[in-house]
Amino acid sequence: MYRKLIYIPRIARGLATSSGSSILPPATLHLKSGQSFLGRSFGAPKSIYGETVFSTSITSYTESMTDPSYRGQILVFTTPLIGNYGVPLNTAPSDAHDVGVVLESQGIQCAAVVVSDVAEKFSHYAAAESLASWCQRYDVPGITGVDTRAITRLLRDQGTTLGRISVGSDASLPAPNATEFWDPSLENLVDQVSTKEPYEVNPSGSIKIALLDFGAKANILRSLIRRGAAVTVLPWNYDFNAVRDQYDGLFLSNGPGDPMHCMEAALKLRRTLEEWTKPVFGICMGHQIIGMAAGLDAYRMTFGNRGHNQPVLALASSGSIKAGRVYVTSQNHQYALKLQDPFPRGWEPFFINCNDSSIEGIKSTAESGKNVWGVQFHPESAGGPLDTIEMFSDFLTECAAHKYGAVPQKNDETVPQMHTFESAPKIAVAA
Numbered sequence: 001m002y003r004k005l006i007y008i009p010r011i012a013r014g015l016a017t018s019s020g021s022s023i024l025p026p027a028t029l030h031l032k033s034g035q036s037f038l039g040r041s042f043g044a045p046k047s048i049y050g051e052t053v054f055s056t057s058i059t060s061y062t063e064s065m066t067d068p069s070y071r072g073q074i075l076v077f078t079t080p081l082i083g084n085y086g087v088p089l090n091t092a093p094s095d096a097h098d099v100g101v102v103l104e105s106q107g108i109q110c111a112a113v114v115v116s117d118v119a120e121k122f123s124h125y126a127a128a129e130s131l132a133s134w135c136q137r138y139d140v141p142g143i144t145g146v147d148t149r150a151i152t153r154l155l156r157d158q159g160t161t162l163g164r165i166s167v168g169s170d171a172s173l174p175a176p177n178a179t180e181f182w183d184p185s186l187e188n189l190v191d192q193v194s195t196k197e198p199y200e201v202n203p204s205g206s207i208k209i210a211l212l213d214f215g216a217k218a219n220i221l222r223s224l225i226r227r228g229a230a231v232t233v234l235p236w237n238y239d240f241n242a243v244r245d246q247y248d249g250l251f252l253s254n255g256p257g258d259p260m261h262c263m264e265a266a267l268k269l270r271r272t273l274e275e276w277t278k279p280v281f282g283i284c285m286g287h288q289i290i291g292m293a294a295g296l297d298a299y300r301m302t303f304g305n306r307g308h309n310q311p312v313l314a315l316a317s318s319g320s321i322k323a324g325r326v327y328v329t330s331q332n333h334q335y336a337l338k339l340q341d342p343f344p345r346g347w348e349p350f351f352i353n354c355n356d357s358s359i360e361g362i363k364s365t366a367e368s369g370k371n372v373w374g375v376q377f378h379p380e381s382a383g384g385p386l387d388t389i390e391m392f393s394d395f396l397t398e399c400a401a402h403k404y405g406a407v408p409q410k411n412d413e414t415v416p417q418m419h420t421f422e423s424a425p426k427i428a429v430a431a
């Protein structure tokens, strides 16, 4: 019913955003499936191609946009008003508490953003500039004044769809031919965002972690170093097996695109898992690589999961995670591991998504003699809920146990504490 229609919402016809007064040039979002949405341009006055995805997160547009896993994607925010708290200065100290940036990487990673109503006026004590000026500085286009609810319903029904944002004089041109759309999932995006050379963060930390960088979010590094880890960041296809004796644990990060492009890393990891018994932890892409090394297949979901409100059910207990509890999580993924019965020997499902029953985590079984966990969600959040943040402490506690043969005390000063179910303030419920 939406095919070939052009939507011109009130804000787009009125030439201005609801919270500002400037006149913005026209822009059109074309979907490869044939629908077009006319709006107004902000940020870089540039036409681009990408993969159109939606996120249900209400806050943290700055963190989402700097997450390298959004590389090549046209990010649609379902929250209508975006930009109202501006953008902070993206510099932080490089010490045991931070990694040189405030956000998730040095700059904007997504190809473009789509919002219902961009806030030109912003207000926050840390804000240094508007969303539009930040996008302009990073040469990233945005489109505002489009019906993001209609776009999201389309993407939910037909799945993640290739798109084009045409800006300025391009906005009135007809939609591109189907063959002109660029498909980022055909490229090895991990190779574009991963570090080219190894480097160290917090080298004086007591537990030595090697991190395979598939496009790591800064908050993963922060979450490790604030708990006392020294982290050596390695390129995604680094030969970890040649240096593994120097480390107390291995971490595999998040990253953009199809995990099949990283089969080389999965095959190297398979050897690591056969020959090395120290703890291994992976998040999102890292979890998919662990799964592929274990013999599971990855598949492309219809529209993936992106947002900060994804409930997952723990199927097994491990460290701070208790079987039978539901944790609310932050997510950004298009691919998932396929549930298979039986699971590969030595492995078991760890979490399952309460909305779509997709696998949200796997772990090595107690009998396997290994300590390996992978989670599809982001325990480090940024943004999102901190329900599962203690998984980083669990990982480092296991690494320390391997290293010292005893479980060390946690440094509570630097570890953000969360309420457990038992310690949470009780809310009186009327009878």
Ligand SMILES: NC(=O)CC[C@H](N)C(=O)O
Pocket (backbone or CB within 6 Å): 069, 253, 254, 255, 256, 257, 258, 259, 283, 284, 285, 286, 332, 333, 334, 335, 336
């Ligand atoms: N955040 C991530 O690591 C995403 C992993 C993978 N690129 C996916 O879309 O499923």
